[in-house]
Amino acid sequence: MSVADMTTKTAAGTSLTIIPAGKKEMSHVIMLAHRIWPTAYEGILTPEQIGNMLERIYTYDNLQKETDAGHQFQVAYLGNMPVGYGSAYIDDDIIWLKKLYVDPNYQGQRIGVHLMHATVSPLLPASEIRLLANPNNIPAHRFYEHLGFTQIGTVPVKMGDWEFCDCLFSMKLTP
Numbered sequence: 001m002s003v004a005d006m007t008t009k010t011a012a013g014t015s016l017t018i019i020p021a022g023k024k025e026m027s028h029v030i031m032l033a034h035r036i037w038p039t040a041y042e043g044i045l046t047p048e049q050i051g052n053m054l055e056r057i058y059t060y061d062n063l064q065k066e067t068d069a070g071h072q073f074q075v076a077y078l079g080n081m082p083v084g085y086g087s088a089y090i091d092d093d094i095i096w097l098k099k100l101y102v103d104p105n106y107q108g109q110r111i112g113v114h115l116m117h118a119t120v121s122p123l124l125p126a127s128e129i130r131l132l133a134n135p136n137n138i139p140a141h142r143f144y145e146h147l148g149f150t151q152i153g154t155v156p157v158k159m160g161d162w163e164f165c166d167c168l169f170s171m172k173l174t175p
């Protein structure tokens with residue numbers, strides 16, 4: 001799969017374009033996060049936690065800080081409509097997939113898997129991909145396991161004002 005600026009077809013046959021995020025695309029990331037998070041984390045985080053994290057993480061300033069620290073963002077579009085986003089960075093030969101979110105109305109159309117490839121590919125080569133997932137986000141666990149990730153441990157994390165113990169998933173890459 002090619003790196004950035006990828007056009008492909010979803011399972012429904014619609015054209016999907018994935019591009020690196022500039023300033024305009026970051027506004028789509030923020031808009032999508034507010035649309036996706038309340039559904040994705042319903043029953044996993046409280047509405048207060050979701051609101052607090054959205055407020056802390058999804059600001060232009062914070063996303064710019066993440067970009068300055070080496071996080072690369074990709075946004076997926078069906079036609080002109082933003083439908084998902086991903087971000088990742090590389091540290092010491094390990095790619096850390098930090099964000100992967102698809103609009104609930106468009107999940108199950110292989111957008112997530114395309115977005116993951118487009119997010120990770122620009123950072124290759126690497127020996128391994130790692131990510132953290134909330135222990136109660138079982139659909140995400142199943143998705144990552146389906147793609148070949150395995151859980152290798154748990155890690156304490158701080159998000160917004162809360163501390164959690166997230167599941168650490170890993171997939172070794174063959175050279």
Ligand SMILES: CC(C)(COP(=O)(O)OP(=O)(O)OC[C@H]1O[C@@H](n2cnc3c(N)ncnc32)[C@H](O)[C@@H]1OP(=O)(O)O)[C@@H](O)C(=O)NCCC(=O)NCCS
Pocket residue numbers: 040100101102103106107108109110111112113114132133134137138139140142143146147
């Ligand atoms: C997790 C997420 C990114 C997956 O994206 P998606 O577009 O719905 O998934 P895809 O359609 O690309 O699925 C790719 C493959 O994984 C499988 N899969 C997806 N979700 C699955 C699940 N819950 N259980 C089992 N298999 C699953 C699909 O069947 C598909 O299989 P195939 O390769 O045989 O066709 C998306 O559902 C999402 O944004 N969820 C909410 C946010 C979230 O939890 N993000 C992860 C934070 S760590």
